[in-house]
Amino acid sequence: xxELLLIEKLKQGDEAAxxxxxxSWQNMVYNTAIGILQNAEDAEDVAQEVFVQVFESVRxxxxxxxFSTWLYxxxxxxxxxxxxxxxxxxxxxxxxxxxxxxxxxxIDKPDFNHxxxxxxxxxxxxxxxxxxxxxPENQKIxxxxxxxxxxxxxxxxxxxxxxxSSVESLMHRAKNNxxxxxxxxYERN
Amino acid sequence: MKNxxxxxxxxxxxxxxxxxxxxxxxNPYLFTRIKAALQKEEKSVWALAIGFMGRPVVALATxxxxxxxxxxxxxxxxxxxxxxxxxxxxxxxxxxxTVSDYENATNE
Numbered sequence: 001x002x003e004l005l006l007i008e009k010l011k012q013g014d015e016a017a018x019x020x021x022x023x024s025w026q027n028m029v030y031n032t033a034i035g036i037l038q039n040a041e042d043a044e045d046v047a048q049e050v051f052v053q054v055f056e057s058v059r060x061x062x063x064x065x066x067f068s069t070w071l072y073x074x075x076x077x078x079x080x081x082x083x084x085x086x087x088x089x090x091x092x093x094x095x096x097x098x099x100x101x102x103x104x105x106x107i108d109k110p111d112f113n114h115x116x117x118x119x120x121x122x123x124x125x126x127x128x129x130x131x132x133x134x135x136p137e138n139q140k141i142x143x144x145x146x147x148x149x150x151x152x153x154x155x156x157x158x159x160x161x162x163x164x165s166s167v168e169s170l171m172h173r174a175k176n177n178x179x180x181x182x183x184x185x186y187e188r189n
Numbered sequence: 190m191k192n193x194x195x196x197x198x199x200x201x202x203x204x205x206x207x208x209x210x211x212x213x214x215x216n217p218y219l220f221t222r223i224k225a226a227l228q229k230e231e232k233s234v235w236a237l238a239i240g241f242m243g244r245p246v247v248a249l250a251t252x253x254x255x256x257x258x259x260x261x262x263x264x265x266x267x268x269x270x271x272x273x274x275x276x277x278x279x280x281x282x283x284x285x286x287t288v289s290d291y292e293n294a295t296n297e
Contacts, residue, residue, distance in 0.1 A: 048223050116213050124199075127203050175204065183197070
């Protein structure tokens, strides 16, 4: 079914149209979320939240931007919210561990293995994801969208509502930071 | 111990390790989960109430109503003459006779 027609039907609350939209876009949403969150369970939760929001706010979607751009924006926004919430919880738990009676240490998350990475690249990809997790938010988003979703700088600039030159700059800084972080990781190992 | 050149080569390979990556696939039951979440939201009375009260028009109207009630009560009370109890209270604590009696009272 034509995408615009699907969206019109979804605006009327058509369940079949909604199902088709979910099935068409769920992998894109999930893959983007897992790239940012580096956790399968969290990515599933975020994917669910994204489509719930799509259903609830599709009436406000004007066809000025592509549907995929709108969907990516919601996904990135939800994933970042989730990430910030987790960081706050971690910080609070750490402070509690200092002052609490048990003095439990905060458990570090295990290394992330992306299911789509080829076998011969698994170890290197794990190290790369560890470094990506330490990038500033905007660099992380740009790098993830480019590498995991194969988006062009133009598409990324539409999603991030910024200029192509800003995306180029973000990617350049991201790569430099990743080189620095990975060099440090390899030297330590 | 790896030398710098070896490390740089490893770094470059690592940066390229996501080339040809396949998309991760979502849970095939995701749509079922989404439907359940939407139905849960529909049933939640609190969510409905909060959603209704959260609308700016409703919130502003409620605040306006409360203010109007407060003002009505204020002006109504102000316009009423003091009743007997209030008069006694005023006499007991604010009349000159009471103050001078205290001043002239002797210890018994």
